[in-house]
Amino acid sequence: MNGVGLQNKRECFIDRIAYKLLDEGRPEYNLFLKQVLMPTESAENPKKPSVPEDGIPRREALKIAGVLLVTHLSPLPVRRPTTRAKKVIVGGAGIAGLSCAYELTKRGHDVTVLEASALTGGHVRTVREGLADGLYVDAGAEHFTQPGYDRYWQYVQEFNLTALPYPRRNRMLRVLQGKMYSEDDLHSPNVLKALGFNQREVQFLARHAWWELPSLYFDPVLDKFTDEYRPFDAGLNHLDHVTMDQWLEEQGASASAIRYIGGTGVSTLHVLWHAAILKLRKVPLFPPKVFRLKGGNQRMTDAFASRLGNRVRLERPITGIEHSPSGVRVRYRESGEEKTMDAEYLVCCMSAVMLRQIPVNPAWPESKRYAVVTVPYYTASRPFFQSRSRFWEKDGVSPNIEFGERSLSHIWRMADDVDTQRGLLVSTADGLTTGEAAAKTFRRYYPGKSEDIELALVHDWSKDPWVMACETLHYRPGDLTRLWPALAEPHGRIHFAGAYADNLNWGMEAATRSANRAAERIDGES
Numbered sequence: 100m101n102g103v104g105l106q107n108k109r110e111c112f113i114d115r116i117a118y119k120l121l122d123e124g125r126p127e128y129n130l131f132l133k134q135v136l137m138p139t140e141s142a143e144n145p146k147k148p149s150v151p152e153d154g155i156p157r158r159e160a161l162k163i164a165g166v167l168l169v170t171h172l173s174p175l176p177v178r179r180p181t182t183r184a185k186k187v188i189v190g191g192a193g194i195a196g197l198s199c200a201y202e203l204t205k206r207g208h209d210v211t212v213l214e215a216s217a218l219t220g221g222h223v224r225t226v227r228e229g230l231a232d233g234l235y236v237d238a239g240a241e242h243f244t245q246p247g248y249d250r251y252w253q254y255v256q257e258f259n260l261t262a263l264p265y266p267r268r269n270r271m272l273r274v275l276q277g278k279m280y281s282e283d284d285l286h287s288p289n290v291l292k293a294l295g296f297n298q299r300e301v302q303f304l305a306r307h308a309w310w311e312l313p314s315l316y317f318d319p320v321l322d323k324f325t326d327e328y329r330p331f332d333a334g335l336n337h338l339d340h341v342t343m344d345q346w347l348e349e350q351g352a353s354a355s356a357i358r359y360i361g362g363t364g365v366s367t368l369h370v371l372w373h374a375a376i377l378k379l380r381k382v383p384l385f386p387p388k389v390f391r392l393k394g395g396n397q398r399m400t401d402a403f404a405s406r407l408g409n410r411v412r413l414e415r416p417i418t419g420i421e422h423s424p425s426g427v428r429v430r431y432r433e434s435g436e437e438k439t440m441d442a443e444y445l446v447c448c449m450s451a452v453m454l455r456q457i458p459v460n461p462a463w464p465e466s467k468r469y470a471v472v473t474v475p476y477y478t479a480s481r482p483f484f485q486s487r488s489r490f491w492e493k494d495g496v497s498p499n500i501e502f503g504e505r506s507l508s509h510i511w512r513m514a515d516d517v518d519t520q521r522g523l524l525v526s527t528a529d530g531l532t533t534g535e536a537a538a539k540t541f542r543r544y545y546p547g548k549s550e551d552i553e554l555a556l557v558h559d560w561s562k563d564p565w566v567m568a569c570e571t572l573h574y575r576p577g578d579l580t581r582l583w584p585a586l587a588e589p590h591g592r593i594h595f596a597g598a599y600a601d602n603l604n605w606g607m608e609a610a611t612r613s614a615n616r617a618a619e620r621i622d623g624e625s
């Protein structure tokens with residue numbers, strides 16, 4: 100399956116992977132996704148949570164209790180002077196946890212970051228092992244945009260990091276229905292008709308880039324969203340209960356457009372709201388110009404971690420949370436022993452998939468519980484190829500190719516700032532993909548003659564116990580109403596940050612935005 104701009108998180112945006120896997124039946128994935136990544140219940144199918152018996156973290160839901168303040172989330176709050184130093188525990192040292200801890204520390208608070216794994220950075224990870232000549236790969240977050248990553252760019256400047264323009268979306272080639280097409284091909288009415296688009300879509304795509312197709316249907320309603328943090332003010336709330344594919348059909352979309360835009364089984368309101376947020380931030384649906392950090396995006400999380408120093412404690416997974424109106428007690432493991440730490444505040448910065456496994460006492464109120472156990476995620480892997488030369492240059496073929504296959508979704512080059520003859524191609528694929536399977540798919544379609552891949556490796560996030568869940572998917576019908584803003588709202592002394600906890604709920608910008616919001620709120624409390 101291929102994407103017009105909407106079918107996978109990074110290249111497009113309607114979430115597909117988990118739904119596709121469930122649809123097409125891979126038993127090992129079905130079990131994995133259903134148990135760990137996918138919702139344990141939905142608005143249509145509520146389920147009673149099971150109760151942890153022994154306080155040991157389990158992949159089960161949480162108890163019900165308490166009261167949640169459901170106000171609407173504001174954008175970044177105005178900075179207020181620190182009233183007094185507070186003791187804060189931050190759970191998780193991904194970019195959200197690190198940036199939250201950094202902001203709190205800057206304001207004079209006493210912060211300890213408890214990180215489950217032996218590394219900081221979470222899904223921001225630059226891999227060098229196994230690669231020659233100083234080549235490197237961003238195994239997780241690999242690009243950012245301008246505009247669109249405003250908070251992130253401020254850190255780029257603050258830490259004096261170098262952002263490189265990153266031509267990974269130039270001259271894209273796309274494999275559609277088994278055949279490779281250039282950008283020019285996809286303006287040709289004959290090609291578009293043969294691909295099954297209707298007259299209106301053909302006329303639109305003849306004048307617009309392939310990835311703009313969703314705009315044909317979305318644009319007429321996007322301006323109804325005027326506040327990016329208030330999706331329910333757009334007057335489209337009924338669309339939370341309509342799936343995107345149904346809605347597109349009602350709008351007169353062809354079967355091909357529905358297929359390429361995607362969105363089977365997901366809330367139309369959620370998809371339209373995300374498109375509207377991008378529009379409000381002046382970010383194209385599929386930004387053609389993107390950036391990365393020279394030396395790898397982990398330079399950013401390393402910069403936070405080095406400033407935090409020994410406030411970050413590695414290999415300390417949080418195993419339990421207790422809270423009261425006056426503070427929190429966190430249970431964690433250290434060298435096999437169970438320990439506790441008390442603080443005035445806790446900021447949970449692990450993914451919701453990890454959070455839903457941690458027993459909480461008193462349990463979350465129902466709206467928070469439902470949100471934490473329901474938010475759906477996908478997982479992915481990052482195959483990458485080292486080649487003896489930049490063979491695609493010899494062949495005059497663009498290395499930016501969208502395959503849309505499970506073993507190879509899309510590919511592009513990376514690390515061309517490294518002084519070497521060698522080439523590096525990096526790609527995205529489903530979890531559990533092998534380097535060999537990805538290389539085989541590449542060879543099946545690559546149109547040039549000089550391919551000289553010498554190494555095919557993979558970073559498989561699905562095998563990483565603490566960060567297996569990559570990013571959230573669009574919500575199922577009815578769930579936006581229940582998950583927003585309950586998922587991101589603080590509960591008493593506990594705040595939530597992370598990519599999932601902002602309005603556009605993916606990526607490093609969402610992680611830093613939500614982290615800044617949590618830090619500002621804690622700082623501002625008396």
Ligand SMILES: Cc1cc2nc3c(=O)[nH]c(=O)nc-3n(C[C@H](O)[C@H](O)[C@H](O)COP(=O)(O)OP(=O)(O)OC[C@H]3O[C@@H](n4cnc5c(N)ncnc54)[C@H](O)[C@@H]3O)c2cc1C
Nearest residue numbers: 191193194195215221222240241242417565597598606607
């Ligand atoms: C393949 C891939 C490609 C991506 N591409 C991009 C991109 O191009 N641009 C972009 O902006 N974003 C991209 N992302 C998404 C981006 O990487 C994430 O949104 C972001 O890094 C999430 O940061 P986070 O801090 O919210 O969560 P995480 O990175 O998941 O960090 C959470 C941390 O919590 C720790 N933890 C978990 N459980 C516990 C526990 N019980 N106790 C203590 N610690 C715990 C984890 O070990 C981890 O370090 C991509 C992600 C992937 C996987």
